[in-house]
Amino acid sequence: MGGPAGKVELLMPAPMQPIVAEQLAKQFTLHRLWEAADKNAYLDERAGGVRGIVTGTAVDAALIDRLPSLEIIASFGVGYDKVDAVHAAKKGVIVTNTPDVLTEEVADLTLGLLLATVRQLPQADRYLRTGRWLEKPFPFSPTLRGRKAGILGLGRIGKAVAKRCEAFGLEVAYHGRRAQADVSYRYYDNLVAMAEAVDILIVVIPGGKETDKLVNAEVLKALGPDGILINVARGTVVDEEALIAALVNGTIWSAGLDVFAHEPQVPAELIALDHVVLLPHVGSATEHTRNAMGQLVIDNIRSWFAGKGPVTAVAETPWPKR
Numbered sequence: 001m002g003g004p005a006g007k008v009e010l011l012m013p014a015p016m017q018p019i020v021a022e023q024l025a026k027q028f029t030l031h032r033l034w035e036a037a038d039k040n041a042y043l044d045e046r047a048g049g050v051r052g053i054v055t056g057t058a059v060d061a062a063l064i065d066r067l068p069s070l071e072i073i074a075s076f077g078v079g080y081d082k083v084d085a086v087h088a089a090k091k092g093v094i095v096t097n098t099p100d101v102l103t104e105e106v107a108d109l110t111l112g113l114l115l116a117t118v119r120q121l122p123q124a125d126r127y128l129r130t131g132r133w134l135e136k137p138f139p140f141s142p143t144l145r146g147r148k149a150g151i152l153g154l155g156r157i158g159k160a161v162a163k164r165c166e167a168f169g170l171e172v173a174y175h176g177r178r179a180q181a182d183v184s185y186r187y188y189d190n191l192v193a194m195a196e197a198v199d200i201l202i203v204v205i206p207g208g209k210e211t212d213k214l215v216n217a218e219v220l221k222a223l224g225p226d227g228i229l230i231n232v233a234r235g236t237v238v239d240e241e242a243l244i245a246a247l248v249n250g251t252i253w254s255a256g257l258d259v260f261a262h263e264p265q266v267p268a269e270l271i272a273l274d275h276v277v278l279l280p281h282v283g284s285a286t287e288h289t290r291n292a293m294g295q296l297v298i299d300n301i302r303s304w305f306a307g308k309g310p311v312t313a314v315a316e317t318p319w320p321k322r
């Protein structure tokens with residue numbers, strides 16, 4: 001069963017922002033999988049006609065294989081670790097993400113989270129609200145003064161974070177796969193060595209197999225007792241158990257986390273630590289930026305089916321094809 005004759009068919013596995021579905025439904029036949037009572041039967045009926053997936057959730061090899069006419073997967077978010085882009089590439093399916101439009105927003109949030117963690121802003125707010133200021137002043141917090149920040153992953157967001165760190169007077173270093181010619185920050189080819197040299201570690205590297213648990217017990221030990229870990233990338237990049245142990249034992253001082261290994265589940269051990277700052281994955285979550293990301297998903301789909309290629313293809317499925 002397909003859509004009206006001539007209309008390209010798209011599959012949306014789970015709900016996304018209303019504007020994405022509303023805009024796409026004007027031009028395409030949009031199959032809203034989550035609304036189906038029997039998803040398997042629904043997919044079986046439509047599998048042959050689906051030429052595009054529009055998604056903010058996982059797309060695995062099995063789903064790609066199930067759709068023989070699939071041409072493009074337009075993924076919402078700059079990180080696309082939940083989309084099997086390697087398998088898509090093998091099948092000649094293009095994958096797109098939403099880079100650039102969220103860079104400044106996520107970098108703003110990163111610095112906000114860093115400041116909140118160092119200066120204990122949520123704790124100070126809680127202190128006032130619970131009337132404790134009436135008894136005595138809020139205790140002094142640690143400081144950002146004289147600190148060094150190490151950025152794990154100096155990509156687009158990493159660079160925007162580095163620029164803001166500089167503006168706050170922090171010395172900046174970075175670690176990634178290779179040194180970058182166009183930056184003056186000190187490069188470390190070894191993450192443990194960088195963690196030794198800095199006291200703030202900011203994680204902005206993509207998730208996925210290659211970076212799984214990159215920030216482990218050894219890295220946290222190297223960061224040291226004044227150390228602060230900020231993670232706005234993916235929870236998978238940090239060994240969460242090792243982090244909890246490091247926080248409980250004072251191996252590092254604190255952490256500001258916007259992402260977790262099993263979202264939206266957050267370990268009770270982290271929630272129990274009052275000096276740690278925890279956010280519900282809100283890095284890009286403003287109306288302005290989420291709309292821009294949604295628009296880029298739409299633009300990728302429209303451009304592809306207008307025969308103009310994708311706007312922002314990911315590295316695994318380069319465009320123009322190599």
Ligand code: 8YV
Pocket residue numbers: 056076077078079080102283284285
């Ligand atoms: C996404 C994100 O909005 O862009 C990313 O990689 O983590 C967020 O900005 C999120 O994946 C949407 O659920």
